[in-house]
Amino acid sequence: MTAKVRIFGTVISTYTRIVEITCQEAGLSHETIPTPAHSPQNRHPFGKVPVVEVDRLELIESVSITQYLDNAHNSGALQPRDPAARAVMDRWIAMANNYLFPLFEHGLVMPWIMHRFTGAELDRDMIERSLPNISRALAFLDAEIAKDGAWTTGGFDLADVFLYCVLRGVQLTPQGEVGIAQCPHLSAWMAVTQQRDSIRATCWETEPE
Ligand SMILES: N[C@@H](CCC(=O)N[C@@H](CS)C(=O)NCC(=O)O)C(=O)O
CATH class of the missing domain: 3.40.30.10 (Glutaredoxin)
Known part of the structure; x- marks a missing residue:
């Protein structure tokens, strides 16, 4: 069943x-x-x-x-069997969860969600304070893709799932949209990933097509 x-x-x-x-x-x-x-x-x-x-x-x-x-x-299809490739995937998931998500969520995504969905005043101070670190994090991801592909090589795996979702929230804010657009490798990876069936099937209601 x-x-x-x-x-x-x-x-x-x-x-x-x-x-x-x-x-x-x-x-x-x-x-x-x-x-x-x-x-x-x-x-x-x-x-x-x-x-x-x-x-x-x-x-x-x-x-x-x-x-x-x-x-x-799913026969483990979203996890590489090769131990070295597995270590790369696990590293990127850990970085997404431990460093990127808290930085993006508190500094940019949540202030916009609270503003858009509860009518709270936009916390501009929080966003201003966080933007330098957010820009540095986006530039780091872009440079890592440019250097050796980072998590984007070797097929779609759980690192793609985590990174895409963590970054998509950022991209749906005005500052995040601009920040990601300034990172050519990251933008290209987001655009390709966005076309995947599983990503399209799980769009947030508020997300533009
Ligand atoms: N370590 C948890 C993190 C889950 C998480 O932070 N979820 C967010 C929503 S996307 C949440 O519950 N936020 C409420 C809060 O942190 O108080 C996991 O991997 O499932």
């Missing part, structure tokens, strides 16, 4: 989308049940989203969730 994946998370969420894309890649049917972070109905011990139900398991943490889905339902 085909597994059905139940994803409890906010609808516009980097990490919810990472799990949705992985489901799409694995051909798994999935449903996202809107569940705010830190809400009483959210079962993550630290209030984060998403939480996932599949195969009678309750899973948290996107690295663990995506690897389980890919291993159990």
Whole structure:
């Protein structure tokens, strides 16, 4: 019987989308049940989203969730078997989660989301303070692709899923759109990745085509 994946998370969420894309890649049917972070109905011990139900398991943490889905339902097709290539993928996922996401999310993406969806005043001070570090991070990614392809070589894998989702939120802000456009290698990779079926199938409602 085909597994059905139940994803409890906010609808516009980097990490919810990472799990949705992985489901799409694995051909798994999935449903996202809107569940705010830190809400009483959210079962993550630290209030984060998403939480996932599949195969009678309750899973948290996107690295663990995506690897389980890919291993159990997709023959591990999104993870290189070669140990060196695997180390490269794991390195980029760790950098996306530990450094890039916090920098982008707090410094740029969240101020715009709060402004656009709750009507809160745009936190321009926060954005101004964060932009130099965000620009440096984007330039670093661009240079890494230019140097040796970084995470973009060797086929589409989980590093592409994480990096795309973390960067897409940035690209949907005015400053992020300009910043990414100034990085030719990163822009080209975003544009190609955006055409992939799993990415197109999981667009946020608010995302322009
Ligand atoms: N380490 C978690 C991070 C998940 C995460 O940060 N999710 C965001 C939404 S995209 C969230 O829950 N934000 C609310 C908060 O940090 O308080 C994972 O990999 O699943």
